[in-house]
Amino acid sequence: MTRNKLRLAIIGAGPAGIYAADILLKSERHFDVSIDLFDHLPAPYGLVRYGVAPDHPRIKGIITALREVLDRGDIRIFGNVRFGEDLTLDDLKRHYNAVIFATGAVRDASLNIPGIDLEGSYGAADFVSWYDGHPDYPREWPLEAQSVAVIGNGNVALDVSRILAKHPEDLLPTEIPANVYEGLQRSPVTDVHVFGRRGPTSVKFTPLELRELGELRDVDMIVHDEDFDYDDAARAAVAGNKQVLVIDKVLQQWRQREVGSASRRLHLHFFAKPVEVVGDEHGQVAAFRWERTAPDGEGGVVGTGEIREIPVQALYRAVGYYGSPLPGIPFDKRLGVIPNHEGQVLIRDKESGKSRQMYGVYCTGWIKRGPVGLIGHTKSDAMETIKHVINDLGNWWRPESPSEESVVELLESRGIRWTDLDGWHRLDEHEQALGAAEERARIKVVPRDEMVSISRGEV
Structure with missing residues (x-):
């Protein structure tokens, strides 16, 4: 690892994850940043796409702001990648300096x-x-x-x-x-x-x-x-x-x-x-x-x-x-969140019973604070977490293989049919075309395999 670059993984491509990436890229810092955004779904935007009723297009307008962030091209997306199955915490430690979990509560x-x-x-x-x-x-x-x-x-x-x-x-x-x-x-x-x-x-x-x-x-x-x-x-x-x-x-x-x-x-x-x-x-x-x-x-x-x-x-x-536990990550069953201090994940020592920081691991959004608050809270949440990511430079992981190509090689070696930003654009255009044929804004593609095939240009 070099001290002048942060390789950051963010798990969750909903508003919390995208805002965290955007805030870090715009923050005052003394190092370069390279961010990879992972999501278990083939398409981004999380609960804005899958948790807002279809007759609420005004709320879905949030997607416009999120799309502008992603379309800048300075954040890579890996969709259809499941943390804990396709990509583990040990994998992240080998390829990144830190990870932010923004997995929400579904x-x-x-x-x-x-x-x-x-x-x-x-x-x-x-x-x-x-x-x-x-x-x-x-x-x-x-x-x-x-x-x-x-x-x-x-x-x-x-x-x-x-x-x-x-x-x-x-x-x-x-x-x-x-x-x-x-x-x-x-x-x-x-x-x-x-x-x-x-x-x-x-x-x-x-x-x-x-x-x-x-x-x-x-x-x-x-x-x-x-x-x-x-x-x-x-x-x-x-x-x-x-x-x-x-x-x-x-x-x-x-x-x-x-x-x-x-x-x-x-x-x-x-x-x-x-x-x-x-x-x-x-x-x-x-x-x-x-x-x-x-x-x-x-x-x-x-x-x-x-x-x-x-x-x-x-x-x-x-x-x-209620949030869902993640493999290898502490979880508070009572609150349904990852235990944390201002986004710094905490792990309890079994012998002393005291909590200490789990270096390199952070959280933001509903998995951090619980399922309350609107988009404004998500932004302030991300700002708080990112402040600690920047200040914790001395405690970042030291990955064996931090190159951007190494993650792509890892996913390909495991046969993961991951999707990227170009793939989301293909799916987005396909859904809009389906809607246009019936004079509607969009008709969603529902089956996962079909979403992936369209995104990867296989159909």
Whole structure:
């Protein structure tokens, strides 16, 4: 290794990984930088491509900014490369001075109530991956329920609810995959019930997301007057927070709407603490049971002991995301993150029980801080991590084979069908051409093998 160049690997080509690369390249430093970005998917952009609902093109506009970073040509991409399988930590140590993990959080957080594992009970993240055309998920999804419960009061809960309640033909202008459109067409759903443990002034979704629900064609918005008997804390939240004020205004408008003419209904239930998913004799979801809560006077809620139940045939939990452990990297099972200090990965000494820095290993994004915060947080996260990467120069790894060619040779020797930036451009153009044929912006290619073949110019 020479002290005047940093060979850096970043695992994860979503916003967190791309921002980290961009920030490092633009940082004041006294050494050159060469960055390789690896992702297990053949295409970049992570949850922006596979975690944002297809009818949210404005959010996908983030891709434009990410594309500008990648298209500069000073960051190499290796797609379709799985860390821990195709490329190990020992491999990285042989070829790089350091690694940043930006692998995000893509699994559903658990909801520990009886019946949560019944047939017909799903994690929202899995459903999102299905309707976003993630290549590693089944092409079919069971949409057989007339009445559905969605647990959660964040934006993911609203996305899931909107996709379930929306008439599928209204999704056709988007990049929704053909198999998803066909699946939603067969759905017999008439009622979607959204449950939140706290009141209307404590929700986690954004005003824009909420407004969009009320704009769905032929869908009635149902709210309940009993949920709007605000206490002093709720009134103070409305008066003191502009976002809460706007959310309250939207909900109050819905209270005045005439309902009953639409073919589908979207119900919002507040002050509802999940108690049990009730099954039938076949082990299938049959009802959702919850405890009515009440304000505690301090912005929280307490249980009232009143138990309610509503018949449903499917249930989706949207109570948060959870990170996945990585081979050879410390992992906090309770929080679902890599243990770290400002992005410096920490490893616990088994004998002393104390934590120390795992030199050369860093993290950023949701795998660092947990699945909270928006794009702005991701940028500040990356800045914090990159500061330590630069300052830790004396503790970088000293790779045996740091040349840029050596990594390509390694992947080729293992028969890895990796994809690069030119390959992403090929896939991007192919998907846009598929969409243009149907007067749509894009139609995603879903099967992994097909994505890889198109990217590598094999078809």
